[in-house]
Amino acid sequence: MIRSAPSRGLFVALCLALTSGLSACGQGSSDKAETEVTAGDYERGPHRGRMLRDGDFALEVTIYEEGPEPLFRLYPYINDKPVDPRQVQATIALARTGPKTDRFTFTSENDYLTGPGVVAEPHSFDVTVTATHAGRQHRWAYASYEGRTTIAADAARAGGVTVERVGPATLGESLALTGRVEIKPEGQSEVHARYPGRVMALNVELGTLVSRGQVIARVESSESLQTYAITAPISGMILAKNVNVGSITGGGEPMLMIGDPTQLHAEFLLYPRDAERVRAGQPIMVRSLAGDYTINGRIEAVLPSADLTSQVLIAHVHLSHQGGIWRPGLGVSGEVQVASTPAPLAVRTRALQPFRDFTVVYARFGTTYEVRMLELGRRTPEWTEVLGGIEPGTEYVVDGAFLIRADVEKSGASHDH
Incomplete structure (x- = not known):
């Protein structure tokens, strides 16, 4: 995992430039210089959206998130006064990491233009907006990132960041x-006297290690008064000792117990x-x-x-x-696996991290790391089923994910548009 010592190299500040690099390309305005502002410092319109200006024409870009799914809404203006949206044609292209580009063509509705598709999470992309009004075309491009950071490859390796690819797995319950x-029972043996008599010698104590066939005691037979040897039936350790020298043995209780550790x-x-x-x-x-x-x-x-x-x-x-x-x-x-079922798509459970109201993993694209909001299914200590939110084969962070999260939070990549 990433250590605190190399944090300066590891936690590379994300140059988010949620910039309004508003490169106006409209007719009659080609001499307008590109405007750059710092993250979150762009002009906001009456609907709290991002204001894009080109001469006297302006377009306010918002993402409406109060319905079941987030949707684009665009509000056009001339000299800061609302324009009938039926007089405006607009498109938006969202270039995502992957690479993948989402495209939207807008139609008028009430006092705004609406897109036909959902703005999928994460709301992190390079945005290109085009709009045509009264025969003039306007174009803007800017970056709008969230949950994204950049870490040099050597810093990630030094910090112990590891990745795997999203794919199928077997979920064990x-x-x-x-x-x-x-x-084990076969590793234990009781030592009994063959004939009842008095213990004359005892060569072992509790914990003594003995070898199979080793003489461990001598007993004088009560009948013949002859002394005979008692040998160890197995190799092992003396675990129980029920007699001493002078004891009478030969009943039902064993003299000694040997166990093989x-x-x-x-x-x-x-x-x-x-x-x-x-x-x-x-x-x-x-x-x-x-x-x-x-x-x-x-x-x-x-x-x-x-x-x-x-x-x-x-x-x-x-x-x-x-x-x-x-x-x-x-x-x-012990942890016994009592059932197992296949999952078409799964990630390591330890890779999961919280982000806003979502559970995410951090996808890796070269030196760029970005959240992927997941729809999750079954979960085990090792694997979690993924129902949506990430493409099969995508590399994601397994070890060191919480440190990627810390770097994202440090960078200030916010949910903003």
Whole structure:
């Protein structure tokens, strides 16, 4: 992600020039110099729109946003007095990043000219306006940007900005589980005396590591009074010790319990509301409670718990040893994928950012970044379905998106026309 240290290079101020580069090209006014004003400093008309002037003719450009969709409305004037819109022919071309150009041809309605199409979000474009009145043509060009900034490629790379292309994805519905690490049954073994007798020697303590076949105790038989050796049936660690030297053994309780700490699995509790959705074979991500370690696996088996009255089931997931990062008895969390459906178009959920009243991603075009207002569908922690607002194949920012947003806000690219 972008660090604060290189912020001067990263947060390059957007030269928005919401300029009214009003290059009047009308007949009889070719000698009129192009007028440039700073962002937001242009002249506003009676309807709070942008005033475009060429001699005594003027055109006020507004976007009417009080209806279901934003539409252009143009108000013509001669010497600042309203003109019958039926006497004016007008067109607007909006050059967007992409590249893409939207074109509008206007017709008269009431006291204004109206465009036939919706002005799609974002309202960020280079605008060309032409109008004809009384046989004279007028032309203006200006920039009107919002949610746009420019960042040099090396600054973006240094800041950790990454991009992907919008495309299809598989949305997995997941279920959160809790459990803990346990030694597998096949990794545990009880140590019993073959014949009842007195423990004469005990060579291990709790936590001692032993090897299969190693002598770990000696017992004197109560019948023959002969001493025989007790060996470890498996390699592992002494987990339980129920006798000491001098103890009588040979009953039902084992002398020792050995567990192999390399043979582990996670046991997750499945309560009735979740048990019906979890099946053997489903993918699951297991995470340590501290969040430092994760492993992707599959549900091996779903078994009833020892407490039959609780109606709790237990899901087993194999854990590889991985150098001892998983330790018996420690808690773990799990995220099991219980369903998956394809989405024709999706973006990474972590790429989503707020912008005005919209949820957006930042599309990248070279060194230019610009918002794309999205219509969203289903959402998972990894993917979010896109129903509209961005073209398939468009590059968008995944990592570092919140810093692109900060640069946009710093630049002052506003919703203005």
